[in-house]
Amino acid sequence: MDVNNALGDFLRARRELVRPADVGLPGGGLRRVPGLRREEVAMLAGISAEYYLRLEQGRDRTPSMQVVEALARVLQLDADGAAHLARLARPRPRRRPAQSDEQLPDGFTMLLATLNVPAFVVNRYRDVLAANSLAIALSPLMRPGVNRLIALFTDPEARKFHPDLQENLPGIVAQLRAETGDDTDDPRLHALIGELSLKSDDFRTLWARHDIGRGGTGAGMIQHPQVGELWLHRQKLTLVGAESLQLVLYHAEPGSPSADGLTLLATLTGPSWSRAGDSDHAARDNA
Template identity: 60%
Template sequence: MSDASNPLGEYLRARRELVTPADAGIPVLGVRRVPGLRREEVAMLAGISADYYLRLEQGRDRNPSVQVLESLASVLRLDDDGVAHLLQLGADRPRRSRRRPRRESVPTGIARLVATLGLPAFVEGRYFDVLAVNPLATALSPRLVVGANRLRDVFLDPAERDLYPGWPEATRRLVAGFRESVGTDTDDPRFIELVGELSLASPRFRELWARHDVHAREGTTSLLDHPVVGELRLNREKLAVGGADGQMLVVYHPDAGSDAADRLAVLASSALPAAKDAAR
């Protein structure tokens, strides 16, 4: 079955393949033909029958109990975000018909806040579209403009890739955050279009998407190699926008007194006058 029709089974299978027998305390005897754990091994460790686990992976049983899901989460070594995602996938809910994607609109107050902040800031939508951005954020990355998509840029634009010395880890977190943002709404037309496009165009995205990693969209430290001011180690905050489902206010800020603070000030001094001239 496809990922859209059987998300619970796809998730269980993907995570099962990432757990080694050694992780689970299972001795390896002879040659194993499958990556990770076998289905019957997962079932045994979770305390359920092998037939029942097979039905879950194949999508023939879609309503496991919370107790079963939590047992599976333990066997599959899921973190808190992974457990929450698994419980969400296993929740009993009516099937919704496909609908046209809604246009995301940034609340007026948030748009004004982004424009007046003296730090690089932008609003990221549910599909990681850039919905609002200030000039300093665009100076940080010219790809940060309204209408751009962070997934497309980070995976498909070489200049954006060069901005991240830790690109492999940055992409891992990005894809895990995207899966968390979409949740169980895998029949969403925009989601299907975006995942299909990136899967065809980027082997790295295809590899990460197959892992089914899930991670909350949250703050972290971001290391950037800027072509003008050099290395910038910035704190990146992601703050949920109230009343706007899935939108996040993203703000970059340096530690006080750091080299990054000085370099960001240099970037601001060149970027902001240019932005004012363009607005005239």
């Protein structure tokens, strides 16, 4: 992550992904760069090549919305990508001290224990802060204290439980990009991205694409060693009063074999919850 030129990095990455034929230009001849040349983007957007160069180099960081919209069209951005480009082009207010990423709303751990589906809470860095027993039994990646990003990209155990992980990795990185926005001065986020880039070729390649995707819902398979194959839906909900935290729920189609599998898994565990760094407290509450 270049903390000094987020707009320029995004423009450059997306320009390199657009083929000349995609925008009606001839693609023959010797091309030193993948995708479009800077002057081609400028011509198609109706701006000067010098001005576009200033945008990529970070010498101009506040293009007008007319220019932003033209660039989004040329770079063939979808709605999420265009909104991300617009955010990068807006002057950013001074960063305010972030509220704690570890503090759950009062009574929330009790709520987790009452839910009859796997449920856990993550912060913006994808640290699991709390989970009910069904989530912990479902996957080791849902255990409090785990960073789900690091586990998904570096832990071989993740692929045993999530056999469709490889095809989901682009969406995971795109969602992280969308949520990060232009917030490049968060040292913890910067360190996390640096660690992932060093440890995972997949992450490094996907992060360099600057794909943007909101995510939030979806479906996938978990291969559980005790109850077998489970096809589950996923929902993510932002917590009111703690907007940096998300409640993640997994549930199965009613009456399906996966729903039966979750029911069986619930009988093998017990209604409880766990919080990162507080397992002793959880055990006392369930005694």
